[in-house]
Amino acid sequence: MIRVAVVEDDKGYAEKLKKYLNRYQEESGKKLKIEYFQDGEDIAEEYKCNFDIILMDIEMQFMNGMTAAEKIREKDDEVVIIFITNTPQYAMKGYTVDALDYVLKPLSYFAFSQKIDRALTRLERRKKKYISISIKGGMKKLEIPGIHYVEVRDHDLIYHTDKGTFENKGSMKDVETTLEAEHFFRCNKCYLVNLEHVNGICGNDLMVGNDVIQVSRSRKKELLNRLNDYMNEVSK
Numbered sequence: 001m002i003r004v005a006v007v008e009d010d011k012g013y014a015e016k017l018k019k020y021l022n023r024y025q026e027e028s029g030k031k032l033k034i035e036y037f038q039d040g041e042d043i044a045e046e047y048k049c050n051f052d053i054i055l056m057d058i059e060m061q062f063m064n065g066m067t068a069a070e071k072i073r074e075k076d077d078e079v080v081i082i083f084i085t086n087t088p089q090y091a092m093k094g095y096t097v098d099a100l101d102y103v104l105k106p107l108s109y110f111a112f113s114q115k116i117d118r119a120l121t122r123l124e125r126r127k128k129k130y131i132s133i134s135i136k137g138g139m140k141k142l143e144i145p146g147i148h149y150v151e152v153r154d155h156d157l158i159y160h161t162d163k164g165t166f167e168n169k170g171s172m173k174d175v176e177t178t179l180e181a182e183h184f185f186r187c188n189k190c191y192l193v194n195l196e197h198v199n200g201i202c203g204n205d206l207m208v209g210n211d212v213i214q215v216s217r218s219r220k221k222e223l224l225n226r227l228n229d230y231m232n233e234v235s236k
Helices: 011-029 040-044 065-073 088-097 109-125 172-178 216-236
Strands: 001-005 032-037 052-057 080-085 101-104 130-135 136-143 146-151 156-161 164-169 184-190 191-194 198-202 205-208 211-214
Touching: 001 011, 001 040, 011 032, 011 136, 032 040, 040 065, 040 198, 052 065, 052 109, 065 080, 065 088, 101 109, 130 164, 136 156, 146 172, 146 211, 172 184, 172 191, 184 211, 184 216, 191 205, 198 216, 205 216
Parallel strands: 001 032, 001 052, 052 080, 080 101
Antiparallel strands: 130 136, 146 156, 146 191, 156 164, 184 191, 198 205, 205 211
8 A cells, every 4th residue: 555645735636636646556556544734744743654645735825835845854864755836946946855746737648647656656665663652742764774773761662773863652572573584683781783883792782883882791691692694695
């Protein structure tokens, strides 16, 4: 199921986009779940990282499409954004928010379907596993391969990632369950490490990225076995 947001304040164009999406769905065999927003503010203010493609009008009454896209990008690096506009010079600024493309009004189905084809190709290339976490001010989508380790302090979980650290409330047990199918290992009660980012081990010290994490004695043997299994798997 491909989740598509249509953000368009002109009801006529919104209906046309939904009509084109339904036609594309029938012709391609792809299953689309379509949700409509009347303004950029409606989708951006409480964005939940729950769309694959966003079709975004640029000129809207309360929050324009460029501002909405900037806010969305603060939380979601992966969603594919396609701008819809009357004037191409606005859309050319799309590189600042990593927009895939733009569609010029008036819309033709042929041009529109080509843009959707391109969006689906990008989705396939970007097909990475991720988790969404609650952070102050909303949600944040984190790529699982980019998580170095998860740390728990009191009732706060701290995700150390390629793109910085992010905190939310939760339990380490829940994170372990979420990531149990991935290459993560609980090296002590406070740390869950991604084996992909382990650079070495010295005594009871584990080098994860640029940080050193202590391994409990009772878990060291299992850690070495898991590391060995992981290295054998990735070298195949």
